[in-house]
């Protein structure tokens with residue numbers, strides 16, 4: 205199967221974490237997000253272990269919670285010894301409420317409102333990742349006003365094209381994120397940060413994109429950043445000790461995707477960094493990795509019930525499901541590829557090529573096109589694989605569709621970790 209933890213049982217049904225998906229659909233209703241706890245934990249452990257094995261200076265895994273954010277995700281990350289990347293007051297609040305130790309949090313964002321900066325300082329978040337000079341100055345005055353000091357990293361745009369979908373590429377020069385390395389903006393900000401009251405500059409951050417399979421751009425980014433740290437030392441005398449290398453590791457959405465094991469990434473990055481550190485006589489920094497998608501996506505599937513099947517002879521065949529862009533906007537946004545299977549007909553041959561359409565009043569509300577499937581009919585259960593990241597976290601109530609529940613499975617048992625929204629939830633804030 206495409207990802208770990210998926211199987212087919214004697215009834216010909218898809219199973220996840222030892223649970224029959226058709227039974228999950230019956231028990232909890234559809235649409236339904238299902239996440240395999242074991243797969244999440246294994247991914248976090250693989251990252252932690254890859255650092256222990258290959259990177260002598262040590263580091264931290266900060267789960268990028270924008271990928272999938274609810275209390276239980278932070279609890280799992282905390283239990284695995286990880287921290288988290290949070291990018292808004294809402295994510296910060298959820299992480300703190302989940303009991304994630306504040307000092308393990310990295311607070312990101314290219315435009316953090318003042319209230320959120322204060323909230324972060326009050327909570328004692330580990331590092332605020334400052335995006336731009338205006339924010340740096342604002343944070344300095346807020347910290348002084350609060351009588352505290354902000355421990356920060358500066359987000360640098362290292363100018364690396366990671367050959368990924370242009371909407372989710374964030375490392376190149378034309379980016380709304382971070383301080384440009386090439387035109388001296390990053391160095392100037394470092395200089396200023398070192399001199400500003402209320403600011404304790406610990407190091408730098410970069411993130412070169414998402415769904416990247418090649419290890420080379422990551423290794424190149426690490427090299428560029430380490431050289432920059434040595435340059436900062438040369439220009440200012442300050443030897444900074446932390447380097448956050450962001451996330452972006454690709455996952456297998458379809459058979460065409462071939463991600464490398466995390467160990468291969470860390471091995472190459474570590475080798476390049478050790479060589480550069482020796483060449484520059486610069487101490488290896490403590491590193492932070494921020495995987496999001498690669499932790500959450502492979503763990504998740506979404507279950508839908510088939511409504512209508514519509515055949516337009518000579519054109520195409522549509523299968524309408526009871527969810528859509530409200531719970532998974534990624535095809536509508538990015539034409540994102542997914543593997544879709546008929547969860548209750550796993551042993552039947554694929555005889556049709558179908559377009560999976562959602563239930564929103566929007567022609568572009570598609571989950572996937574040209575999917576090989578067995579003959580489907582009303583009541584069948586479709587499973588979209590690899591939906592654990594950027595689905596629930598990007599969901600909306602468009603057309604006033606309540607968000608589906610999230611169920612966590614492990615070793616043949618299931619439990620609700622996010623309740624499905626009710627109609628009452630939908631009107632909660634209406635006055």
Ligand code: LLP
Pocket residue numbers: 268270271289312372374411413414415450451452453494495496497498534593594
């Ligand atoms: N760190 C930073 C600073 C980031 O901006 C991101 C993702 C990550 C870490 C985690 O990257 P990951 O390991 O998940 O690739 N909505 C898009 C993805 C946007 C990613 C934004 N930043 C999608 O659905 O593909």
